[in-house]
Amino acid sequence: MIVMLIYSRNDTLITMNLKGMKNFLIDMDGVLLDIAYDNFFWQKHVPQIYANEKGCDLDQAIRITHTLFHYKKGSRDWYDLDYWSNILGIDIVKEKKSELSVSKIKIKDGVIDVLIELKNRGMKLFLVTNAHRKTLDLKLEKYPLHKYFDEAISAHDFNYIKEDIQFWYLLRNYLNIDYNETILVEDTMTNIQSARHSKLRSLYVTHSEYSGDEWVKPIECFSKFIPCLD
Structure with missing residues (x-):
């Protein structure tokens, strides 16, 4: 059983049960790369x-x-x-x-370690970004993160963006995954709120005082939860 233990900024302990989770949908800018x-x-x-x-x-x-x-x-x-x-x-x-x-494109500390650990645990990883395909290709040319992902997806390829509720249903059908076994890692609340309509749980990468609920849990940065996968 995998339980994620996350400390919010006020040191309140938050738990998220990851038992049965098989898929991670991970945002790029603000989560993996510095904005x-x-x-x-x-x-x-x-x-x-x-x-x-x-x-x-x-x-x-x-x-x-x-x-x-x-x-x-x-x-x-x-x-x-x-x-x-x-x-x-x-x-x-x-x-x-x-x-x-x-020269301004920078990867965040600890990102590679987390991706390697998730892959070693047999998780399916999907990079899901609003970035235009040309922007995505440019950033992956500097940092070849795609080798850690099963697929790198630009929402533009679906003619929607992550703020659109329709996108999450199209994505689920395209990837043929069960959202009950999936976690979204995202730093934009409007995208999280949109994804929630499709019953997708999220980790919210934020420095705000967001308290969280059963669908959304805050985490300070992507690398913070790696010690909590055991």
Whole structure:
């Protein structure tokens, strides 16, 4: 019997029974990889390139790009590199592949150890991300995490994103897995709430004071639960 023991930020002991769990659906950005890269790219790098391309000052470029980003937040377009290339007139893929941008992609401490341990225990691991397929390929080129996963999935391939309830039903059918034997590891609450409609339990990677319930348990970082699998 596997029971996960997780300490929340206020040191309250939370337990999650993992008996019978066979599958882990694991998010990429914010769980496996540091989100500093994405924050840098969209909040700083893209506005700077936009200012250079359009001949405007940086403050104006920030206002324009951030307003456009905010308008599309939570939609499929928000993650679509081709969409933003067309809207902004910038080769987003080229900029993402720049040496400066790629240097910002960082893996979180302890991630590889956890993935190896889960694989050694016979778990099926699926990388499930909202990242555009081109972004996913770029990040996996720097850190070949796909070798630890049974499959790496971009929600774009389903024409939905993880915020959409439909996605989780399509994913379950595609993978042919039982959600009663599956745990989602995710750092975005809107995605967790969407997944909950399909009866999918989640580990919420967060630094907030979220208390948890029978469906969602908070954990400070992905590497924290490896000692608790015994």
